[in-house]
Amino acid sequence: xxxxxxxxxxxxxxxxxxxxxxxxxxxxxxxxxxxxxxxxxxxxxxxxxxxxxxxxxxxxxxxxxxxxxxxxxxxxxxxxxxxxxxxxxxxxxxxxxxxxxxxxxxxxxxxxxxxxxxxxxxxxxxxxxxxxxxxxxxxxxxxxxxxxxxxxxxxxxxxxxxxxxxxxxxxxxxxxxxxxxxxxxxxxxxxxxxxxxxxxxxxxxxxxxxxxxxxxxxxxxxxxxxxxxxxxxxxxxxxxxxxxxxxxxxxxxxxxxxxxxxxxxxxxxxxxxxxxxxxxxxxxxxxxxxxxxxxxxxxxxxxxxxxxxxx
Amino acid sequence: xxxxxxxxxxxxxxxxxxxxxxxxxxxxxxxxxxxxxxxxxxxxxxxxxxxxxxxxxxxxxxxxxxxxxxxxxxxxxxxxxxxxxxxxxxxxxxxxxxxxxxxxxxxxxxxxxxxxxxxxxxxxxxxxxxxxxxxxxxxxxxxxxxxxxxxxxxxxxxxxxxxxxxxxxxxxxxxxxxxxxxxxxxxxxxxxxxxxxxxxxxxxxxxxxxxxxxxxxxxxxxxxxxxxxxxxxxxxxxxxxxxxxxxxxxxxxxxxxxxxxxxxxxxxxxxxxxxxxxxxxxxxxxxxxxxxxxxxxxxxxxxxxxxxxxxxx
Numbered sequence: 277x278x279x280x281x282x283x284x285x286x287x288x289x290x291x292x293x294x295x296x297x298x299x300x301x302x303x304x305x306x307x308x309x310x311x312x313x314x315x316x317x318x319x320x321x322x323x324x325x326x327x328x329x330x331x332x333x334x335x336x337x338x339x340x341x342x343x344x345x346x347x348x349x350x351x352x353x354x355x356x357x358x359x360x361x362x363x364x365x366x367x368x369x370x371x372x373x374x375x376x377x378x379x380x381x382x383x384x385x386x387x388x389x390x391x392x393x394x395x396x397x398x399x400x401x402x403x404x405x406x407x408x409x410x411x412x413x414x415x416x417x418x419x420x421x422x423x424x425x426x427x428x429x430x431x432x433x434x435x436x437x438x439x440x441x442x443x444x445x446x447x448x449x450x451x452x453x454x455x456x457x458x459x460x461x462x463x464x465x466x467x468x469x470x471x472x473x474x475x476x477x478x479x480x481x482x483x484x485x486x487x488x489x490x491x492x493x494x495x496x497x498x499x500x501x502x503x504x505x506x507x508x509x510x511x512x513x514x515x516x517x518x519x520x521x522x523x524x525x526x527x528x529x530x531x532x533x534x535x536x537x538x539x540x541x542x543x544x545x546x547x548x549x550x551x552x553x554x555x556x557x558x559x560x561x562x563x564x565x566x567x568x569x570x571x572x573x574x575x576x577x578x579x580x581x582x583x584x585x586x587x
Numbered sequence: 588x589x590x591x592x593x594x595x596x597x598x599x600x601x602x603x604x605x606x607x608x609x610x611x612x613x614x615x616x617x618x619x620x621x622x623x624x625x626x627x628x629x630x631x632x633x634x635x636x637x638x639x640x641x642x643x644x645x646x647x648x649x650x651x652x653x654x655x656x657x658x659x660x661x662x663x664x665x666x667x668x669x670x671x672x673x674x675x676x677x678x679x680x681x682x683x684x685x686x687x688x689x690x691x692x693x694x695x696x697x698x699x700x701x702x703x704x705x706x707x708x709x710x711x712x713x714x715x716x717x718x719x720x721x722x723x724x725x726x727x728x729x730x731x732x733x734x735x736x737x738x739x740x741x742x743x744x745x746x747x748x749x750x751x752x753x754x755x756x757x758x759x760x761x762x763x764x765x766x767x768x769x770x771x772x773x774x775x776x777x778x779x780x781x782x783x784x785x786x787x788x789x790x791x792x793x794x795x796x797x798x799x800x801x802x803x804x805x806x807x808x809x810x811x812x813x814x815x816x817x818x819x820x821x822x823x824x825x826x827x828x829x830x831x832x833x834x835x836x837x838x839x840x841x842x843x844x845x846x847x848x849x850x851x852x853x854x855x856x857x858x859x860x861x862x863x864x865x866x867x868x869x870x871x872x873x874x875x876x877x878x879x880x881x882x883x884x885x886x887x888x889x890x891x892x893x894x895x896x897x898x899x900x
Contacts, residue, residue, distance in 0.1 A: 360769070360771055363772070364771075390751070390753070391751065391753060391755060391772055392753070393750070393751075394750075410768065410769070411770070412768065413725065414724065414725045414727075414728060414748040414750075414757070414770060415748050415749070415750025415751075415757075416727065416748070416749065416750040416751065417725060437703075437725045437726045437727055438727060438749075439702070439703035439704075439725075439726040439727025440701070440702040440703040440726050440727070442702060442726075444725065444726070446725070447766070448766055448768075452769070453760075453762060453767055453769075454766055454767065454768055455721065455723060455766035455767055456721070456722075456765065457724075457725050457726075458671065459674075459702050462702075
């Protein structure tokens, strides 16, 4: 008998996964994650692809309906061979998150080198060429996202420094020099996000504040379980949490989420809110393919504000 | 028979240690890692004291000669209880480093909390009243030292974030002391050397004719724990991210019982040095995280060793 409700607040598309290595015009090890943006009527994903030698590059994929994508054969973002990026990107650039800010698309990505993960920032107007802005974090800060608007006159970003396993906010007046860092969201003992958390999608402006989809990890004897949850932050004071889901909005259940290079993993770098309030959530599954799930903004908001009723 | 040469390039003062628990006029666990300044005709040492509860705070010791110190009756800076500093200093304040710049003393110290260590900056003119300025680093970062001059119009700091478990010294720049950027690695641990496990800034950089002298600490890991030693690098005066030279050998290693035995064995850890007009460098260092000591060397010898111009027979 078919269940009357979906397993998760995010509903999987029947055609999942939407991009696998069979869709690529070149060989690679795996496809990890995808940042997402809608430019006019075109959907663009920025895929993190691990090349055969083990380095990470970022490739664009394009679609007219948001479900059927064609992947470029050339990367949009590769490890820079120039100073000051050279040694900090030598092992790859990955997990691009896109925001539209002041009429420019900014791409926040993880730069991986011998000294660890740092946040890299680049800009593009057409997703054909990109300009580097800088490496903006200290080392071992992963999963950084820019806010798509200034807060109290400053640029703001969220990221997850390794120390403490929490999500922090930092501010800047010029996108180059960053400070005023504070903790925003921390792991919760006994919950599905007890071990560590990190940013998934960039913040999305909604009526209630900033909607944030993050990932939470629970450790098991067989390894980590990666799930997705949501938080609403106050629009003016983003260190103030207005709501947080007690339950995940998406958990690994399907074979394509459970079986792959990193099993039991759903991990998002981008979502698109359509004019009718529907949310298209693009997510990497088991670090091996890209899938899509849909939901409504109000369903996520409800889960953030009333999640204590769930069990 | 007495050795003709010292065991280390720095010479320990015979009266070491200069400050121990016996010298503190209140109950506490340990005293170590003090940063020195010459204040009028006195020597001031801002001390890290670990209280019996286990968190650290700062007290002030004063001296006429730089060797015999009196510790004041009350601590001069305690962890903040309120506001944003209260959150990130919940487990104490540690390892102060004083830099004189633009007419005031700026203290970089480690703010400790459940969110991890991070670097904080405070300002003082008298070492009794302190104004907290900002929490300037992300978490997982300590050993911040501020250069005593602006370079190319910018403030510059060194620090020690940990990426992928590698403890390197990094350099960062700021226009306002609040927001920092353009960070890059300055020096990393060296395989097979005495500083193979971690390195971190120790004393605030000292201007010399040959470049900025940075006295740092290098850590080697052994099966019974880490060994902390003192090393040096010279940095370009105008482009401090450029390393001119790095000493191949440590200038001070734990050897005496007061450096080998304590809460953390085998540690010598400097938080500052004073250069006298005759070229003598007085380096103040915590020993075994339990007491405070002083050692001296001539600046010209330190430079020669840093340039690796001295050959041991």
